[in-house]
Amino acid sequence: MSASDGRLSFEQALAHVRQSGQCAFAAVPVFGDDGETAEGARVFIVQQGKDGAHRVRFLAGPFFSAALAADETLSGEHIPERVRELRFLPSVLREEWCAAQIQELIARLMAASPALAPDMPDYLSAPTRKAAPEATFPISLIGRPASGEKGR
Numbered sequence: 001m002s003a004s005d006g007r008l009s010f011e012q013a014l015a016h017v018r019q020s021g022q023c024a025f026a027a028v029p030v031f032g033d034d035g036e037t038a039e040g041a042r043v044f045i046v047q048q049g050k051d052g053a054h055r056v057r058f059l060a061g062p063f064f065s066a067a068l069a070a071d072e073t074l075s076g077e078h079i080p081e082r083v084r085e086l087r088f089l090p091s092v093l094r095e096e097w098c099a100a101q102i103q104e105l106i107a108r109l110m111a112a113s114p115a116l117a118p119d120m121p122d123y124l125s126a127p128t129r130k131a132a133p134e135a136t137f138p139i140s141l142i143g144r145p146a147s148g149e150k151g152r
Contacts, residue, residue: 005115038063
């Protein structure tokens with residue numbers, strides 16, 4: 001654990017999850033075409049499954065929309081190396097948080113973390129807009145090639 005910010009390596013996050021029964025998370029912004037404006041986020045939540053094995057829940061979506069571009073569970077060898085290289089914050093997770101807008105999920109995970117960020121925006125009080133149920137978002141939002149494209 002880093003003494004300055006409380007973040008954990010992937011291995012430390014796994015140990016925290018095993019010992020506490022809680023979770024650890026990392027959030028990565030997704031930038032728009034200008035390369036400067038964050039338009040959404042990818043959130044990786046290390047959890048312990050009912051079988052006792054660890055897993056990573058991957059959620060991604062645009063900011064200020066209740067529609068998610070991804071909500072998947074990764075385990076074992078399916079956890080990419082780039083996820084294992086992230087730094088995680090210890091936290092707790094309530095399942096209903098995963099149905100909220102992505103920035104609200106991040107805000108709740110941050111609020112439940114013992115390592116609080118000093119200048120976290122108050123997303124929980126912001127007005128909300130919801131996408132229609134049929135709304136879809138480009139797969140490129142979560143960093144995967146669209147079907148027919150070659151991987152990077």
